[in-house]
Amino acid sequence: MSFHLHKFPLMSKSRKLHQLITEQETKQTSTAGIGEAEGEERVPGGDEIEEVHSQISLPNFPGGSETFEMAAKFCYGVKVDLNSSTVAPLRCAGEFLEMTEEYSEDNLISKTERFLSQYVLKSLKGSIKALKSCEKVMPLAETLGIVQRCIDSFASRASSADPASFGWPVSDEANDNRATSNQALWNGIESAVGRKGAVSASIAATSVGRGTNADSWLEPLSLLSLPLFQQLILAMRARDPSPDIIESCLIYYAKKYIPGISRLNRKPFSSSSIASESEHREILETIISNLPRERSSKSSTTTRFLFGLLRTANILNASESCRSALEKKIGSQLEHATLDELLIPSYSKLDENLYDVDCxxxxxxxxxxxxxxxxxxxxxxxxxxxxxxxxxxxxxxxxxxxxxxxxxxxxxxxxxxxxxxxxxxxxxxxxxxxxxxxxxxxxxxxxxxxxxxxxxxxxxxxxxxxxxxxxxxxxxxxxxxxPLRAVVQVLFFEQLQLRHAIAGKLIAANATPQNSARPSVLRREQEGVEEGTIPAVAAGAGEAEESRSPWRTAVRANQVLRLDMDSMRTRVHQLEKECSTMKKVIQKIDKEGPRGWGSSLTRRFGCKIKTQVCDSHGQTVVNGRKGRDHDHQQ
Incomplete structure (x- = not known):
C-alpha cells in the first residue's frame, strides 16, 4: 500500500525516515531525470512546485499498513486512539522508525511506554489484549520485552486474585446463560462501578455478572496462540496460584479449540483434516500437561471436563504419558463423578468390549x-x-x-x-x-x-x-x-439373619429392671444365643430360671434352625449326586435306544427320588397328617 505524505512532519518525528528521505533527495539531485517508481509505502518529498517526489520503501514494517497509518497520524499531530490492542504495535512501530525522545520531545516511544505501564499492565484484561496484539509484531515485541511484561503482569495479578470474585470456574451453565441474555450481562458489568447509588438491582443480573466478569478476560485469553498461551500458563504456575485459576484458563481454552469436549454444549465442527487433528492433539497434550495435580474446589465441574478430555484423548490417540496423567487426575476426585461419565466407549480395534473397562x-x-x-x-x-x-x-x-x-x-x-x-x-x-x-x-x-x-x-x-x-x-x-452352592450360602446366612433378628427382639422384650441390674448375666446369655448354646446359670436360681424360660425357647429354636440347615446342606449334596447319576443313565439310554427306557427309569429313580425329597421334613409331614386325622376323628 502507498501513502502520499509530506516529508517535514515525518522527518520531524522519525530519525529513520529523516535519513531515508535525505538519502533519496541526495540521489535525486545527483541524478537528474529519475522517474517515479512504485513501492509499498511512498513518502513524497521535495518542492511541490517543482513536482519532485521521493519514494521510500519500508519492507517488513511491524504491524503492516494499519500500524504505519497510525504512526503517520501521530507525526502529523493527529490524536491517536491508544488502547490495549494498539499500544504494542505502535510501540514496535516507534522502535522501527526510531521515534525516540532524544530525537523529538514527547515522541511515540515515550507515549506508548507510558500508556503501557500506567494503564494497560494494570489490569488483567488489558494485559491479555496487549499480549494478543503482540502476535502480529513478533519477534520485535519479544525483543523489546513487551511479551514478557504482559505475561508477568497477568500472572502476578491472577495469582493474587480470589477465584470466587471472578466466578471461577466457568461452567457450561454460565456459558448457556450468557448466550441467551448477552445484552443483560454486559449491561450488568458496565453499571457495576456506578451501582452504589442505585435503588434496586436485579438479583439474576448480579449472579450472572460474576461469571461474566471472568469471561470478559477469559475470552481474549482463549484467542492467544498456543505458544503464548503456554508461556502464560507456565508463568502462572511458577507463582503458585490457586489451582482453580489455572484450571479455569485451561478449561476455557480447551472448550474453545477442542471439538466435542463438552457433552452439554456441543457445537458442530467441520470434518477435520490430518493437520487439524495434529493441532488438536497438540492443544490437548498442552492442556493436560499443565493441569494442576491438586484437587479442585469445584470437583464436579472439573471432573466432567476431565472425562471429556479423556474421551478426546482416546479419539486423537494422545500419548500414553498424557493419558496416564489425565487418569491420575480423574482418580484423585473420582467420588464426584457420575455413572454416565464413567461409561467411556472403547475405541480400540483390538478390544471387543463396548466400554473401556481397563481404563x-x-x-x-x-x-x-x-x-x-x-x-x-x-x-x-x-x-x-x-x-x-x-x-x-x-x-x-x-x-x-x-x-x-x-x-x-x-x-x-x-x-x-x-x-x-x-x-x-x-x-x-x-x-x-x-x-x-x-x-x-x-x-x-x-x-x-x-x-x-x-x-x-x-x-x-x-x-x-x-x-x-x-x-x-x-x-x-x-x-x-x-449356582446351587451360592443359593445354599444365601439360605444359610438368611437363617442367621433371622436368628439374630429373633434374638434381638427377645432381648428387647425381656429387658426388665431386674435384668438391667445384672448386665453380666445378660451379656453371658446374649453370647450364648449367638453361639447357639444354652448359657450356664449358677445353682440355686430356680426362680430366675423360670423367668428366663423365653431364653431357653429361643435357644432351642436356634438349635432347630441349625439342624435344619445341616440337613439342608446334606440334602443338597445328595441332590447333586442324584442329578449326576440321572445324567449318566439318560446318556446310556440314549445310546441303547428308546425301548425299555420307561420301566428302567422308574425302577431306578421313581420311588427313590420321591421318598428322598421328603426325607428332610418327613417327620414334620407325618406328624401334620396324624394331627389332621386326629382332628377329623374328633
Whole structure:
C-alpha cells in the first residue's frame, strides 16, 4: 500500500525516515531525470512546485499498513486512539522508525511506554489484549520485552486474585446463560462501578455478572496462540496460584479449540483434516500437561471436563504419558463423578468390549492409592472427621463402581475375568451392603448363559452373603440363575439373619429392671444365643430360671434352625449326586435306544427320588397328617 505524505512532519518525528528521505533527495539531485517508481509505502518529498517526489520503501514494517497509518497520524499531530490492542504495535512501530525522545520531545516511544505501564499492565484484561496484539509484531515485541511484561503482569495479578470474585470456574451453565441474555450481562458489568447509588438491582443480573466478569478476560485469553498461551500458563504456575485459576484458563481454552469436549454444549465442527487433528492433539497434550495435580474446589465441574478430555484423548490417540496423567487426575476426585461419565466407549480395534473397562480399572486404582496416601499422610489428621471423610469418599466410589458393573454386565463381549477383577478391586469397607454387587452379578449371569458352572461360581464369589439385605437374600434364594452352592450360602446366612433378628427382639422384650441390674448375666446369655448354646446359670436360681424360660425357647429354636440347615446342606449334596447319576443313565439310554427306557427309569429313580425329597421334613409331614386325622376323628 502507498501513502502520499509530506516529508517535514515525518522527518520531524522519525530519525529513520529523516535519513531515508535525505538519502533519496541526495540521489535525486545527483541524478537528474529519475522517474517515479512504485513501492509499498511512498513518502513524497521535495518542492511541490517543482513536482519532485521521493519514494521510500519500508519492507517488513511491524504491524503492516494499519500500524504505519497510525504512526503517520501521530507525526502529523493527529490524536491517536491508544488502547490495549494498539499500544504494542505502535510501540514496535516507534522502535522501527526510531521515534525516540532524544530525537523529538514527547515522541511515540515515550507515549506508548507510558500508556503501557500506567494503564494497560494494570489490569488483567488489558494485559491479555496487549499480549494478543503482540502476535502480529513478533519477534520485535519479544525483543523489546513487551511479551514478557504482559505475561508477568497477568500472572502476578491472577495469582493474587480470589477465584470466587471472578466466578471461577466457568461452567457450561454460565456459558448457556450468557448466550441467551448477552445484552443483560454486559449491561450488568458496565453499571457495576456506578451501582452504589442505585435503588434496586436485579438479583439474576448480579449472579450472572460474576461469571461474566471472568469471561470478559477469559475470552481474549482463549484467542492467544498456543505458544503464548503456554508461556502464560507456565508463568502462572511458577507463582503458585490457586489451582482453580489455572484450571479455569485451561478449561476455557480447551472448550474453545477442542471439538466435542463438552457433552452439554456441543457445537458442530467441520470434518477435520490430518493437520487439524495434529493441532488438536497438540492443544490437548498442552492442556493436560499443565493441569494442576491438586484437587479442585469445584470437583464436579472439573471432573466432567476431565472425562471429556479423556474421551478426546482416546479419539486423537494422545500419548500414553498424557493419558496416564489425565487418569491420575480423574482418580484423585473420582467420588464426584457420575455413572454416565464413567461409561467411556472403547475405541480400540483390538478390544471387543463396548466400554473401556481397563481404563476405569486404572482410574479406580489411582483413586484408591490417593485415598491411602491421604489417610497415611494425615493432611487432615487435625480434624476429627478426617477418617469419616475418607470413608464417605470410599463408600461413594463403591456405589459408583457397583452401578458401573451393573451397566457393563449386559455386554456380551465382557469376559468373566474382567468382570471379576474389576469387582474385587475395591476394599471390604467400600461396600456397606452387597445388594448393588448382587444385582450386577445377576445381570451378568443372565446376559452370559453360556459360561461354565465354575465361572458362575467364581463370579458369585465376589459377593459376601453376610452383607446382603433380607430383600436381596429372598430374591437370591429364589434365583434359578445362580449356582446351587451360592443359593445354599444365601439360605444359610438368611437363617442367621433371622436368628439374630429373633434374638434381638427377645432381648428387647425381656429387658426388665431386674435384668438391667445384672448386665453380666445378660451379656453371658446374649453370647450364648449367638453361639447357639444354652448359657450356664449358677445353682440355686430356680426362680430366675423360670423367668428366663423365653431364653431357653429361643435357644432351642436356634438349635432347630441349625439342624435344619445341616440337613439342608446334606440334602443338597445328595441332590447333586442324584442329578449326576440321572445324567449318566439318560446318556446310556440314549445310546441303547428308546425301548425299555420307561420301566428302567422308574425302577431306578421313581420311588427313590420321591421318598428322598421328603426325607428332610418327613417327620414334620407325618406328624401334620396324624394331627389332621386326629382332628377329623374328633
Amino acid at each position: 476405569l480399572e486404572r482410574i479406580l486404582i489411582y483413586c484408591l492409592d490417593g485415598l491411602e496416601e491421604r489417610n497415611a499422610s494425615g493432611i487432615e489428621a487435625e480434624e476429627d472427621g478426617d477418617h469419616n471423610v475418607i470413608s464417605s469418599c470410599l463408600i461413594l466410589v463403591g456405589k459408583l463402581i457397583d452401578g458401573y458393573l451393573a451397566e457393563i454386565a449386559s455386554d456380551a463381549n465382557l469376559k468373566p475375568d474382567r468382570f471379576y477383577n474389576l469387582a474385587i478391586v475395591l476394599p471390604e469397607q467400600a461396600r456397606l451392603f452387597h445388594d448393588g454387587l448382587y444385582r450386577a452379578v445377576d445381570i451378568y449371569i443372565k446376559a452370559h448363559p453360556w459360561i461354565s458352572q465354575a465361572e458362575k461360581e467364581k463370579i458369585c464369589r465376589v459377593m459376601d452373603c453376610q452383607k446382603l439385605t433380607l430383600e436381596a437374600c429372598t430374591h437370591a434364594a429364589q434365583n434359578e440363575r445362580l
